[in-house]
Amino acid sequence: MAKISINIATGSLQQKEMIVGIDLGTTNSLVAIIHPESKKPVALKEHNSSSLVPSVIHFGQNGNVVVGEEARLYLETDPRNTIFSAKRLMGKSYNDIKSHEDFFAYKVIDDDKESLVKIQVGDKFYSPVELSSFILKELKTRAEHILKTPVAKAVITVPAYFNDAQRQATRDAGKLAGLDVLRIINEPTAASLAYGLGLNSDEEKTIAVYDLGGGTFDISILKIAGGIFEVLSTNGDTYLGGDDFDRAIAEYWVEKHGIDNEQLRHNKELAQLLRLKAEEAKKHLGMADGFAATLRGMELHISRKEFDGLVKPLIDKTIKCCAAALKDAALAAGEIETVVMVGGSTRVPAVKEAVSKFFEQPVNDSVNPDEVVALGAAVQADILAGNNKDFLLLDITPLSLGIETSGGLMDVLIPRNSKIPIKAGRQYTTQKDGQSGMRISVYQGERDLVNDNRKLAEFNLTGIPAMPAGLPKVDVGFLINADGILMVTAKELRSGVEQSIKVKPQYGLTDDEVEQMLQDSIQHAGTDMQTRALVEARNEAGHLLETVEKFIDRNNSLLNRDELSATATAMQALQLALTMDDKNLIRTKTEELNEITRPFAERIMDIAVGEALKGQKL
Known part of the structure:
Protein backbone atom coordinates (compact mmCIF):
# COMPACT_ATOMS: atom_id res chain seq x y z
CA MET A 1 0.00 0.00 0.00
CA GLY A 196 -34.23 30.72 3.44
CA LEU A 197 -34.25 27.14 4.66
CA GLY A 198 -31.30 26.42 6.92
CA LEU A 199 -30.38 30.08 7.44
CA ASN A 200 -31.88 30.02 10.93
CA SER A 201 -29.46 27.99 13.09
CA ASP A 202 -32.29 26.86 15.43
CA GLU A 203 -34.34 25.42 12.58
CA GLU A 204 -34.74 21.68 12.03
CA LYS A 205 -36.55 20.50 8.93
CA THR A 206 -36.79 17.58 6.54
CA ILE A 207 -37.47 18.77 3.01
CA ALA A 208 -37.78 17.44 -0.52
CA VAL A 209 -36.39 19.34 -3.50
CA TYR A 210 -38.11 18.36 -6.76
CA ASP A 211 -36.00 19.73 -9.63
CA LEU A 212 -37.27 19.25 -13.17
CA GLY A 213 -35.15 21.32 -15.53
CA GLY A 214 -34.66 21.29 -19.28
CA GLY A 215 -32.47 18.23 -19.37
CA THR A 216 -32.12 16.66 -15.93
CA PHE A 217 -34.42 15.55 -13.13
CA ASP A 218 -33.37 15.32 -9.48
CA ILE A 219 -35.22 14.58 -6.30
CA SER A 220 -33.27 15.19 -3.11
CA ILE A 221 -34.32 14.59 0.48
CA LEU A 222 -32.45 16.95 2.81
CA LYS A 223 -32.32 17.26 6.56
CA ILE A 224 -31.48 20.74 7.74
CA ALA A 225 -30.39 21.21 11.37
CA GLY A 226 -28.27 23.91 12.96
CA GLY A 227 -27.40 25.43 9.57
CA ILE A 228 -26.00 22.12 8.30
CA PHE A 229 -27.44 20.46 5.22
CA GLU A 230 -27.39 16.68 5.27
CA VAL A 231 -28.41 14.87 2.09
CA LEU A 232 -30.42 11.85 3.25
CA SER A 233 -30.94 10.53 -0.28
CA THR A 234 -30.95 11.55 -3.92
CA ASN A 235 -32.51 10.00 -6.97
CA GLY A 236 -33.30 11.13 -10.46
CA ASP A 237 -32.55 10.79 -14.12
CA THR A 238 -29.80 12.69 -15.93
CA TYR A 239 -31.75 12.19 -19.16
CA LEU A 240 -35.21 13.40 -18.23
CA GLY A 241 -36.48 16.96 -18.41
CA GLY A 242 -38.53 19.56 -20.23
CA ASP A 243 -36.69 18.67 -23.46
CA ASP A 244 -38.41 15.27 -23.27
CA PHE A 245 -41.82 16.95 -22.88
CA ASP A 246 -41.03 18.88 -26.07
CA ARG A 247 -39.96 15.68 -27.81
CA ALA A 248 -43.22 13.95 -26.80
CA ILE A 249 -45.27 16.71 -28.45
CA ALA A 250 -43.05 16.73 -31.56
CA GLU A 251 -43.35 12.93 -31.91
CA TYR A 252 -47.13 13.22 -31.51
CA TRP A 253 -47.25 15.65 -34.46
CA VAL A 254 -44.83 13.51 -36.51
CA GLU A 255 -47.15 10.52 -36.09
CA LYS A 256 -50.30 12.57 -36.79
CA HIS A 257 -48.88 13.91 -40.06
CA GLY A 258 -47.26 10.63 -41.13
CA ILE A 259 -43.77 12.14 -41.34
CA ASP A 260 -41.13 9.50 -42.07
CA ASN A 261 -38.61 9.23 -39.22
CA GLU A 262 -35.77 8.54 -41.68
CA GLN A 263 -36.67 11.74 -43.55
CA LEU A 264 -36.68 13.62 -40.25
CA ARG A 265 -33.25 12.24 -39.32
CA HIS A 266 -31.76 13.74 -42.47
CA ASN A 267 -33.79 16.96 -42.35
CA LYS A 268 -32.29 18.48 -39.20
CA GLU A 269 -33.92 21.85 -39.89
CA LEU A 270 -37.47 20.44 -39.88
CA ALA A 271 -36.69 18.42 -36.74
CA GLN A 272 -35.50 21.59 -35.02
CA LEU A 273 -38.54 23.63 -36.14
CA LEU A 274 -40.85 20.92 -34.75
CA ARG A 275 -38.91 20.92 -31.45
CA LEU A 276 -39.21 24.70 -31.10
CA LYS A 277 -42.95 24.64 -31.92
CA ALA A 278 -43.39 21.85 -29.36
CA GLU A 279 -41.63 23.96 -26.71
CA GLU A 280 -43.94 26.87 -27.55
CA ALA A 281 -46.97 24.56 -27.21
CA LYS A 282 -45.81 23.27 -23.80
CA LYS A 283 -45.47 26.80 -22.40
CA HIS A 284 -48.83 27.87 -23.89
CA LEU A 285 -50.63 24.85 -22.39
CA GLY A 286 -49.53 25.96 -18.92
CA MET A 287 -52.14 28.73 -19.20
CA ALA A 288 -54.57 27.48 -21.88
CA ASP A 289 -56.62 24.40 -22.78
CA GLY A 290 -55.34 24.11 -26.34
CA PHE A 291 -52.62 25.11 -28.82
CA ALA A 292 -52.76 25.56 -32.60
CA ALA A 293 -50.10 26.66 -35.10
CA THR A 294 -49.07 26.21 -38.74
CA LEU A 295 -45.63 24.96 -39.78
CA ARG A 296 -44.69 24.54 -43.45
CA GLY A 297 -48.30 23.96 -44.39
CA MET A 298 -48.93 21.52 -41.52
CA GLU A 299 -51.70 22.30 -39.05
CA LEU A 300 -50.36 21.53 -35.60
CA HIS A 301 -52.96 21.05 -32.85
CA ILE A 302 -52.79 19.70 -29.31
CA SER A 303 -55.12 20.01 -26.31
CA ARG A 304 -54.13 20.22 -22.64
CA LYS A 305 -55.76 16.80 -22.10
CA GLU A 306 -53.73 15.24 -24.98
CA PHE A 307 -50.55 16.86 -23.67
CA ASP A 308 -51.16 15.58 -20.13
CA GLY A 309 -51.65 12.08 -21.57
CA LEU A 310 -48.37 12.30 -23.53
CA VAL A 311 -46.26 13.45 -20.57
CA LYS A 312 -47.90 11.26 -17.93
CA PRO A 313 -45.31 8.43 -18.40
CA LEU A 314 -42.51 11.01 -17.95
CA ILE A 315 -44.11 12.51 -14.82
CA ASP A 316 -44.73 8.99 -13.47
CA LYS A 317 -41.00 8.30 -13.89
CA THR A 318 -40.20 11.28 -11.67
CA ILE A 319 -42.71 10.12 -9.05
CA LYS A 320 -41.07 6.65 -9.03
CA CYS A 321 -37.75 8.41 -8.36
CA CYS A 322 -39.42 10.32 -5.49
CA ALA A 323 -40.67 7.04 -4.00
CA ALA A 324 -37.17 5.51 -4.31
CA ALA A 325 -35.58 8.56 -2.63
CA LEU A 326 -38.06 8.36 0.26
CA LYS A 327 -37.38 4.64 0.65
CA ASP A 328 -33.61 5.23 0.74
CA ALA A 329 -34.11 7.96 3.36
CA ALA A 330 -36.37 5.58 5.36
CA LEU A 331 -39.12 8.20 5.42
CA ALA A 332 -42.83 8.34 4.58
CA ALA A 333 -44.24 11.07 2.32
CA GLY A 334 -46.07 12.58 5.33
CA GLU A 335 -42.76 13.14 7.15
CA ILE A 336 -41.59 15.66 4.54
CA GLU A 337 -42.28 19.16 5.90
CA THR A 338 -41.67 21.23 2.75
CA VAL A 339 -41.59 20.36 -0.96
CA VAL A 340 -39.55 22.89 -2.93
CA MET A 341 -40.12 23.10 -6.69
CA VAL A 342 -37.18 23.95 -8.95
CA GLY A 343 -36.83 24.23 -12.74
CA GLY A 344 -38.99 25.77 -15.45
CA SER A 345 -40.66 22.44 -16.22
CA THR A 346 -42.35 22.45 -12.79
CA ARG A 347 -44.68 25.12 -14.22
CA VAL A 348 -46.53 22.35 -16.10
CA PRO A 349 -49.81 22.02 -14.12
CA ALA A 350 -49.82 18.20 -14.39
CA VAL A 351 -46.37 18.13 -12.72
CA LYS A 352 -47.51 20.26 -9.77
CA GLU A 353 -50.64 18.14 -9.33
CA ALA A 354 -48.71 14.84 -9.37
CA VAL A 355 -46.03 16.05 -6.91
CA SER A 356 -48.60 17.58 -4.56
CA LYS A 357 -50.64 14.37 -4.59
CA PHE A 358 -47.56 12.18 -3.93
CA PHE A 359 -46.24 14.25 -1.00
CA GLU A 360 -49.77 14.84 0.36
CA GLN A 361 -49.31 18.63 0.61
CA PRO A 362 -49.31 21.79 -1.53
CA VAL A 363 -45.92 22.37 -3.19
CA ASN A 364 -43.74 25.39 -2.41
CA ASP A 365 -43.12 27.34 -5.64
CA SER A 366 -43.27 30.95 -4.43
CA VAL A 367 -39.70 31.71 -5.62
CA ALA A 385 -17.12 35.99 1.05
CA GLY A 386 -17.37 36.02 4.85
CA ASN A 387 -20.47 38.20 4.97
CA ASN A 388 -22.62 35.62 6.77
CA LYS A 389 -21.07 34.64 10.09
CA ASP A 390 -23.82 32.18 11.07
CA PHE A 391 -22.38 29.45 8.86
CA LEU A 392 -19.40 27.33 9.74
CA LEU A 393 -17.22 26.58 6.71
CA LEU A 394 -15.07 23.50 6.98
CA ASP A 395 -11.41 23.46 5.92
CA ILE A 396 -10.85 23.15 2.21
CA THR A 397 -8.06 22.16 -0.15
CA PRO A 398 -6.62 25.37 -1.66
CA LEU A 399 -5.29 23.69 -4.84
CA SER A 400 -6.32 20.68 -6.91
CA LEU A 401 -4.52 17.37 -6.40
CA GLY A 402 -4.02 14.80 -9.13
CA ILE A 403 -1.66 12.54 -11.01
CA GLU A 404 0.21 12.67 -14.32
CA THR A 405 -1.39 10.79 -17.22
CA SER A 406 -0.35 10.10 -20.83
CA GLY A 407 1.24 13.06 -22.60
CA GLY A 408 2.11 14.87 -19.36
CA LEU A 409 -1.50 15.84 -18.60
CA MET A 410 -2.76 16.54 -15.08
CA ASP A 411 -5.73 14.36 -14.12
CA VAL A 412 -7.41 15.93 -11.08
CA LEU A 413 -8.73 13.55 -8.40
CA ILE A 414 -9.50 16.12 -5.70
CA PRO A 415 -10.49 19.57 -7.06
CA ARG A 416 -9.46 22.74 -5.26
CA ASN A 417 -11.87 24.02 -2.60
CA SER A 418 -13.08 20.50 -1.78
CA LYS A 419 -14.18 20.21 1.85
CA ILE A 420 -11.97 17.92 3.93
CA PRO A 421 -11.87 15.16 5.01
CA ILE A 422 -12.36 13.78 1.49
CA LYS A 423 -11.70 10.55 -0.37
CA ALA A 424 -11.47 10.14 -4.14
CA GLY A 425 -10.29 7.44 -6.53
CA ARG A 426 -10.08 6.62 -10.20
CA GLN A 427 -9.06 3.63 -12.30
CA TYR A 428 -6.23 3.67 -14.81
CA THR A 429 -4.80 1.09 -17.16
CA THR A 430 -1.64 0.27 -19.12
CA GLN A 431 -0.83 1.69 -22.56
CA LYS A 432 1.44 -1.06 -23.86
CA ASP A 433 1.04 -4.86 -24.11
CA GLY A 434 2.90 -6.67 -21.32
CA GLN A 435 3.56 -3.49 -19.34
CA SER A 436 4.65 -4.58 -15.85
CA GLY A 437 4.91 -1.26 -14.04
CA MET A 438 3.24 2.12 -13.74
CA ARG A 439 4.69 5.34 -12.42
CA ILE A 440 2.37 7.31 -10.15
CA SER A 441 3.36 11.00 -10.01
CA VAL A 442 1.34 13.22 -7.65
CA TYR A 443 0.93 16.93 -8.42
CA GLN A 444 -0.71 19.99 -6.87
CA GLY A 445 -2.00 22.87 -9.00
CA GLU A 446 -4.54 24.18 -11.49
CA ARG A 447 -2.74 23.94 -14.84
CA ASP A 448 -3.52 21.30 -17.47
CA LEU A 449 0.10 20.17 -17.91
CA VAL A 450 1.94 18.71 -14.92
CA ASN A 451 5.07 20.63 -15.91
CA ASP A 452 3.25 23.82 -14.87
CA ASN A 453 2.17 22.38 -11.50
CA ARG A 454 4.01 21.47 -8.30
CA LYS A 455 5.26 17.89 -7.97
CA LEU A 456 4.57 16.43 -4.52
CA ALA A 457 5.72 12.83 -4.83
CA GLU A 458 6.31 9.88 -7.14
CA PHE A 459 6.46 6.10 -6.82
CA ASN A 460 6.37 3.03 -9.06
CA LEU A 461 3.73 0.32 -8.93
CA THR A 462 5.62 -2.78 -10.10
CA GLY A 463 4.82 -6.45 -10.54
CA ILE A 464 1.75 -5.99 -12.76
CA PRO A 465 1.30 -9.38 -14.54
CA ALA A 466 1.86 -9.32 -18.32
CA MET A 467 -1.50 -8.53 -19.96
CA PRO A 468 -2.64 -6.82 -23.17
CA ALA A 469 -2.79 -3.01 -23.01
CA GLY A 470 -6.01 -1.77 -21.41
CA LEU A 471 -6.67 -4.96 -19.42
CA PRO A 472 -4.98 -4.21 -16.08
CA LYS A 473 -7.08 -2.04 -13.74
CA VAL A 474 -5.00 0.15 -11.42
CA ASP A 475 -7.02 1.83 -8.68
CA VAL A 476 -5.38 5.07 -7.50
CA GLY A 477 -6.94 6.51 -4.34
CA PHE A 478 -6.44 9.89 -2.62
CA LEU A 479 -7.50 10.45 0.96
CA ILE A 480 -7.12 13.73 2.85
CA ASN A 481 -7.89 13.25 6.54
CA ALA A 482 -9.24 15.85 8.97
CA ASP A 483 -5.66 17.02 9.71
CA GLY A 484 -5.04 17.83 6.03
CA ILE A 485 -2.67 14.88 5.50
CA LEU A 486 -2.80 13.36 2.00
CA MET A 487 -2.44 9.60 1.57
CA VAL A 488 -2.11 8.08 -1.89
CA THR A 489 -2.73 4.38 -2.54
CA ALA A 490 -2.25 2.29 -5.70
CA LYS A 491 -3.45 -1.26 -6.37
CA GLU A 492 -3.79 -3.43 -9.50
CA LEU A 493 -7.24 -4.95 -9.05
CA ARG A 494 -7.01 -8.03 -11.29
CA SER A 495 -3.86 -9.38 -9.64
CA GLY A 496 -4.08 -7.69 -6.22
CA VAL A 497 -0.55 -6.24 -6.60
CA GLU A 498 0.04 -3.33 -4.21
CA GLN A 499 3.00 -1.06 -3.61
CA SER A 500 4.11 0.86 -0.55
CA ILE A 501 6.52 3.72 -0.18
CA LYS A 502 7.33 6.34 2.44
CA VAL A 503 7.90 9.94 1.41
CA LYS A 504 9.02 12.76 3.67
CA PRO A 505 6.20 15.22 4.40
CA GLN A 506 6.28 18.33 2.22
CA TYR A 507 4.64 21.44 3.56
CA GLY A 508 2.01 23.59 1.90
CA LEU A 509 2.38 26.86 0.06
CA THR A 510 1.87 30.37 1.39
CA ASP A 511 -1.40 32.17 0.60
CA ASP A 512 0.47 34.41 -1.88
CA GLU A 513 1.88 31.40 -3.72
CA VAL A 514 -1.57 29.77 -3.86
CA GLU A 515 -3.06 33.03 -5.21
CA GLN A 516 -0.31 33.28 -7.85
CA MET A 517 -0.91 29.68 -9.01
CA LEU A 518 -4.64 30.40 -9.31
CA GLN A 519 -4.03 33.59 -11.30
CA ASP A 520 -1.63 31.74 -13.61
CA SER A 521 -4.19 28.99 -14.20
CA ILE A 522 -6.92 31.47 -15.18
CA GLN A 523 -4.56 33.61 -17.26
CA HIS A 524 -3.35 30.56 -19.23
CA ALA A 525 -6.67 28.66 -19.26
CA GLY A 526 -7.21 29.18 -23.00
CA THR A 527 -3.75 28.02 -24.08
CA ASP A 528 -3.79 25.20 -21.49
CA MET A 529 -7.08 23.94 -22.90
CA GLN A 530 -5.69 24.02 -26.45
CA THR A 531 -2.58 22.14 -25.32
CA ARG A 532 -4.66 19.53 -23.47
CA ALA A 533 -6.95 19.09 -26.51
CA LEU A 534 -3.90 18.68 -28.79
CA VAL A 535 -2.27 16.10 -26.47
CA GLU A 536 -5.56 14.18 -26.14
CA ALA A 537 -6.07 14.23 -29.93
CA ARG A 538 -2.53 12.90 -30.42
CA ASN A 539 -3.02 10.20 -27.79
CA GLU A 540 -6.27 9.07 -29.44
CA ALA A 541 -4.78 9.15 -32.93
CA GLY A 542 -1.72 7.15 -31.82
CA HIS A 543 -3.94 4.57 -30.15
CA LEU A 544 -6.10 4.27 -33.29
CA LEU A 545 -3.05 3.85 -35.56
CA GLU A 546 -1.73 1.04 -33.33
CA THR A 547 -5.13 -0.67 -33.27
CA VAL A 548 -5.60 -0.44 -37.06
CA GLU A 549 -2.06 -1.72 -37.66
CA LYS A 550 -2.71 -4.80 -35.47
CA PHE A 551 -6.11 -5.31 -37.12
CA ILE A 552 -4.62 -5.24 -40.67
CA ASP A 553 -1.85 -7.68 -39.66
CA ARG A 554 -4.41 -10.18 -38.38
CA ASN A 555 -7.05 -9.79 -41.09
CA ASN A 556 -5.02 -8.90 -44.19
CA SER A 557 -6.45 -11.79 -46.24
CA LEU A 558 -10.06 -10.73 -45.59
CA LEU A 559 -9.64 -7.25 -47.12
CA ASN A 560 -9.36 -6.47 -50.84
CA ARG A 561 -6.64 -4.38 -52.47
CA ASP A 562 -8.75 -1.19 -52.66
CA GLU A 563 -9.65 -1.44 -48.97
CA LEU A 564 -6.02 -1.96 -47.96
CA SER A 565 -4.94 0.96 -50.16
CA ALA A 566 -7.62 3.30 -48.75
CA THR A 567 -6.66 2.32 -45.19
CA ALA A 568 -2.94 2.87 -45.87
CA THR A 569 -3.66 6.31 -47.38
CA ALA A 570 -5.80 7.34 -44.38
CA MET A 571 -3.12 6.08 -41.96
CA GLN A 572 -0.43 8.08 -43.77
CA ALA A 573 -2.64 11.20 -43.68
CA LEU A 574 -3.15 10.76 -39.92
CA GLN A 575 0.58 10.17 -39.32
CA LEU A 576 1.33 13.37 -41.24
CA ALA A 577 -1.30 15.27 -39.22
CA LEU A 578 0.41 14.09 -36.01
CA THR A 579 3.53 16.05 -36.99
CA MET A 580 1.52 19.30 -36.94
CA ASP A 581 0.14 21.32 -34.01
CA ASP A 582 -3.42 21.32 -35.34
CA LYS A 583 -5.92 19.59 -33.06
CA ASN A 584 -8.80 19.92 -35.55
CA LEU A 585 -6.74 18.43 -38.41
CA ILE A 586 -5.74 15.45 -36.23
CA ARG A 587 -9.37 14.91 -35.18
CA THR A 588 -10.56 15.15 -38.83
CA LYS A 589 -8.00 12.59 -40.03
CA THR A 590 -8.79 10.34 -37.03
CA GLU A 591 -12.48 10.47 -37.93
CA GLU A 592 -11.69 9.72 -41.62
CA LEU A 593 -9.64 6.64 -40.66
CA ASN A 594 -12.44 5.56 -38.31
CA GLU A 595 -15.02 5.88 -41.10
CA ILE A 596 -12.92 3.73 -43.46
CA THR A 597 -12.11 0.95 -40.97
CA ARG A 598 -15.41 0.69 -39.08
CA PRO A 599 -17.20 -1.36 -41.83
CA PHE A 600 -14.22 -3.80 -42.00
CA ALA A 601 -14.45 -4.56 -38.29
CA GLU A 602 -18.22 -5.12 -38.54
CA ARG A 603 -17.83 -7.41 -41.58
CA ILE A 604 -15.06 -9.47 -39.97
CA MET A 605 -17.16 -9.82 -36.82
CA ASP A 606 -20.04 -11.12 -38.97
CA ILE A 607 -17.69 -13.65 -40.64
CA ALA A 608 -16.41 -14.80 -37.23
CA VAL A 609 -19.95 -15.23 -35.90
CA GLY A 610 -20.95 -17.11 -39.07
CA GLU A 611 -17.99 -19.47 -38.70
CA ALA A 612 -18.80 -20.07 -35.03
CA LEU A 613 -22.42 -20.94 -35.83
CA LYS A 614 -21.65 -23.34 -38.70
CA GLY A 615 -23.22 -26.72 -38.06
CA GLN A 616 -25.04 -25.50 -34.97
CA LYS A 617 -28.81 -25.56 -34.79
CA LEU A 618 -30.50 -22.48 -33.39
Missing part, protein backbone atom coordinates in the same frame (compact mmCIF):
# COMPACT_ATOMS: atom_id res chain seq x y z
CA ALA A 2 1.55 3.31 -1.08
CA LYS A 3 1.09 6.13 1.40
CA ILE A 4 2.39 9.63 0.91
CA SER A 5 1.98 12.11 3.76
CA ILE A 6 1.73 15.75 2.79
CA ASN A 7 0.49 18.72 4.74
CA ILE A 8 -1.89 20.68 2.50
CA ALA A 9 -2.03 24.46 3.07
CA THR A 10 -5.43 25.97 3.83
CA GLY A 11 -6.77 28.72 1.56
CA SER A 12 -8.16 32.07 2.64
CA LEU A 13 -10.62 34.42 1.01
CA GLN A 14 -10.50 38.18 1.05
CA GLN A 15 -13.40 39.75 2.92
CA LYS A 16 -16.21 41.69 1.27
CA GLU A 17 -15.32 40.74 -2.30
CA MET A 18 -17.90 40.23 -5.04
CA ILE A 19 -18.50 36.54 -5.62
CA VAL A 20 -21.36 35.65 -7.95
CA GLY A 21 -23.67 32.64 -7.97
CA ILE A 22 -24.13 30.93 -11.33
CA ASP A 23 -26.77 28.42 -12.40
CA LEU A 24 -25.26 26.76 -15.48
CA GLY A 25 -28.42 25.19 -16.87
CA THR A 26 -29.27 22.84 -19.72
CA THR A 27 -31.83 25.21 -21.25
CA ASN A 28 -31.06 28.55 -19.59
CA SER A 29 -28.27 29.95 -17.41
CA LEU A 30 -28.12 32.99 -15.16
CA VAL A 31 -26.09 34.94 -12.58
CA ALA A 32 -27.23 36.15 -9.15
CA ILE A 33 -25.69 38.23 -6.36
CA ILE A 34 -26.61 39.39 -2.86
CA HIS A 35 -27.83 42.97 -3.32
CA PRO A 36 -25.46 45.22 -1.32
CA GLU A 37 -28.33 47.30 0.15
CA SER A 38 -31.26 44.90 0.61
CA LYS A 39 -28.92 41.97 1.46
CA LYS A 40 -31.35 39.77 -0.51
CA PRO A 41 -30.37 37.53 -3.45
CA VAL A 42 -31.27 38.96 -6.87
CA ALA A 43 -30.87 37.61 -10.39
CA LEU A 44 -28.95 40.00 -12.64
CA LYS A 45 -30.83 41.47 -15.60
CA GLU A 46 -30.80 44.63 -17.64
CA HIS A 47 -33.89 46.87 -17.27
CA ASN A 48 -36.94 44.87 -18.36
CA SER A 49 -35.05 42.02 -20.02
CA SER A 50 -35.07 38.45 -18.72
CA SER A 51 -32.49 37.23 -16.23
CA LEU A 52 -32.27 34.01 -18.27
CA VAL A 53 -29.57 33.52 -20.89
CA PRO A 54 -30.45 30.62 -23.23
CA SER A 55 -27.67 27.99 -23.02
CA VAL A 56 -27.25 28.10 -26.79
CA ILE A 57 -24.06 28.78 -28.80
CA HIS A 58 -23.88 29.60 -32.51
CA PHE A 59 -20.70 29.39 -34.58
CA GLY A 60 -20.80 31.77 -37.57
CA GLN A 61 -19.06 31.38 -40.93
CA ASN A 62 -16.41 33.97 -40.04
CA GLY A 63 -15.52 32.27 -36.74
CA ASN A 64 -17.81 34.61 -34.83
CA VAL A 65 -19.33 32.97 -31.71
CA VAL A 66 -22.59 34.25 -30.21
CA VAL A 67 -24.34 33.01 -27.06
CA GLY A 68 -27.85 33.41 -25.64
CA GLU A 69 -30.94 34.93 -27.29
CA GLU A 70 -29.03 35.89 -30.44
CA ALA A 71 -27.73 32.31 -30.81
CA ARG A 72 -31.20 30.87 -30.15
CA LEU A 73 -32.49 32.47 -33.36
CA TYR A 74 -30.09 30.26 -35.36
CA LEU A 75 -31.70 27.04 -34.01
CA GLU A 76 -34.15 27.34 -36.90
CA THR A 77 -31.94 28.74 -39.66
CA ASP A 78 -28.58 27.03 -38.97
CA PRO A 79 -29.13 24.02 -36.64
CA ARG A 80 -25.91 22.19 -37.57
CA ASN A 81 -23.78 25.05 -36.25
CA THR A 82 -25.96 25.85 -33.23
CA ILE A 83 -25.31 23.96 -30.00
CA PHE A 84 -28.01 23.49 -27.34
CA SER A 85 -28.20 21.29 -24.23
CA ALA A 86 -24.38 21.12 -23.95
CA LYS A 87 -24.79 20.38 -20.23
CA ARG A 88 -26.23 16.98 -21.19
CA LEU A 89 -22.83 16.13 -22.67
CA MET A 90 -20.70 17.25 -19.70
CA GLY A 91 -18.42 14.45 -18.55
CA LYS A 92 -20.15 11.98 -20.90
CA SER A 93 -18.76 9.37 -23.28
CA TYR A 94 -20.47 8.48 -26.57
CA ASN A 95 -21.69 5.27 -24.94
CA ASP A 96 -23.62 7.38 -22.41
CA ILE A 97 -25.53 9.36 -25.03
CA LYS A 98 -25.77 7.11 -28.12
CA SER A 99 -29.42 6.17 -27.49
CA HIS A 100 -30.29 9.89 -27.56
CA GLU A 101 -28.06 10.90 -30.50
CA ASP A 102 -31.01 11.89 -32.70
CA PHE A 103 -31.96 14.55 -30.15
CA PHE A 104 -28.91 16.63 -31.11
CA ALA A 105 -29.15 18.56 -34.39
CA TYR A 106 -25.35 18.91 -34.43
CA LYS A 107 -22.72 16.21 -34.98
CA VAL A 108 -21.57 14.27 -31.92
CA ILE A 109 -18.39 12.28 -32.66
CA ASP A 110 -18.14 8.63 -31.62
CA ASP A 111 -14.49 7.89 -32.50
CA ASP A 112 -13.85 6.37 -29.07
CA LYS A 113 -16.92 5.13 -27.22
CA GLU A 114 -15.21 5.30 -23.81
CA SER A 115 -13.61 8.76 -23.92
CA LEU A 116 -15.47 12.05 -23.59
CA VAL A 117 -17.58 13.13 -26.55
CA LYS A 118 -16.57 15.79 -29.02
CA ILE A 119 -18.88 18.00 -31.06
CA GLN A 120 -18.00 18.74 -34.68
CA VAL A 121 -18.86 22.16 -36.06
CA GLY A 122 -17.60 22.54 -39.63
CA ASP A 123 -13.97 21.43 -39.55
CA LYS A 124 -13.50 22.20 -35.85
CA PHE A 125 -13.99 19.92 -32.84
CA TYR A 126 -15.13 21.14 -29.43
CA SER A 127 -15.40 19.44 -26.06
CA PRO A 128 -18.46 20.04 -23.83
CA VAL A 129 -16.08 21.90 -21.48
CA GLU A 130 -15.20 24.41 -24.22
CA LEU A 131 -18.87 24.81 -25.17
CA SER A 132 -19.93 25.43 -21.56
CA SER A 133 -17.08 27.92 -21.16
CA PHE A 134 -18.60 30.05 -23.95
CA ILE A 135 -21.83 30.25 -21.92
CA LEU A 136 -19.96 31.06 -18.69
CA LYS A 137 -17.88 33.70 -20.49
CA GLU A 138 -21.10 35.35 -21.72
CA LEU A 139 -22.52 35.28 -18.16
CA LYS A 140 -19.29 36.79 -16.78
CA THR A 141 -19.30 39.58 -19.41
CA ARG A 142 -23.00 40.26 -18.81
CA ALA A 143 -22.50 40.41 -15.01
CA GLU A 144 -19.53 42.78 -15.38
CA HIS A 145 -21.56 45.03 -17.68
CA ILE A 146 -24.50 45.20 -15.22
CA LEU A 147 -22.38 45.52 -12.04
CA LYS A 148 -19.75 47.79 -13.64
CA THR A 149 -17.07 45.83 -11.76
CA PRO A 150 -14.77 42.88 -12.65
CA VAL A 151 -16.17 39.45 -11.78
CA ALA A 152 -13.48 36.82 -11.16
CA LYS A 153 -14.91 34.44 -8.54
CA ALA A 154 -18.00 32.28 -8.66
CA VAL A 155 -20.02 29.49 -7.08
CA ILE A 156 -21.47 27.23 -9.80
CA THR A 157 -24.31 24.78 -9.27
CA VAL A 158 -24.65 21.26 -10.67
CA PRO A 159 -27.34 18.55 -10.40
CA ALA A 160 -26.93 16.40 -7.29
CA TYR A 161 -26.61 13.48 -9.69
CA PHE A 162 -23.46 14.82 -11.37
CA ASN A 163 -20.53 12.45 -10.96
CA ASP A 164 -16.89 13.38 -10.41
CA ALA A 165 -16.13 13.71 -14.16
CA GLN A 166 -19.09 16.03 -14.69
CA ARG A 167 -18.20 18.21 -11.68
CA GLN A 168 -14.59 18.45 -12.84
CA ALA A 169 -15.75 19.35 -16.36
CA THR A 170 -17.86 22.17 -14.86
CA ARG A 171 -14.84 23.48 -12.92
CA ASP A 172 -12.69 23.35 -16.07
CA ALA A 173 -15.33 25.28 -18.03
CA GLY A 174 -15.34 27.98 -15.34
CA LYS A 175 -11.56 28.25 -15.42
CA LEU A 176 -11.56 28.49 -19.21
CA ALA A 177 -14.09 31.34 -18.95
CA GLY A 178 -11.71 33.23 -16.65
CA LEU A 179 -13.48 32.38 -13.39
CA ASP A 180 -12.01 31.08 -10.16
CA VAL A 181 -14.64 28.48 -9.21
CA LEU A 182 -14.68 28.57 -5.41
CA ARG A 183 -17.32 25.86 -4.98
CA ILE A 184 -19.40 23.49 -7.02
CA ILE A 185 -22.61 23.06 -5.02
CA ASN A 186 -25.60 20.83 -5.52
CA GLU A 187 -28.67 22.48 -7.01
CA PRO A 188 -31.05 21.24 -4.25
CA THR A 189 -28.83 22.76 -1.56
CA ALA A 190 -28.83 26.05 -3.48
CA ALA A 191 -32.63 25.96 -3.88
CA SER A 192 -33.06 25.37 -0.13
CA LEU A 193 -30.82 28.36 0.67
CA ALA A 194 -32.87 30.55 -1.71
CA TYR A 195 -36.02 29.69 0.25
CA ASN A 368 -39.30 31.91 -9.41
CA PRO A 369 -38.43 28.26 -10.30
CA ASP A 370 -36.10 29.44 -13.10
CA GLU A 371 -34.08 31.65 -10.74
CA VAL A 372 -34.20 29.78 -7.43
CA VAL A 373 -30.96 27.81 -7.93
CA ALA A 374 -28.89 30.86 -8.96
CA LEU A 375 -30.32 32.85 -6.02
CA GLY A 376 -29.20 30.07 -3.65
CA ALA A 377 -25.75 30.02 -5.25
CA ALA A 378 -25.53 33.75 -4.47
CA VAL A 379 -26.38 33.03 -0.81
CA GLN A 380 -23.55 30.44 -0.75
CA ALA A 381 -21.20 32.95 -2.43
CA ASP A 382 -22.05 35.49 0.28
CA ILE A 383 -21.16 32.93 2.97
CA LEU A 384 -17.82 32.24 1.23
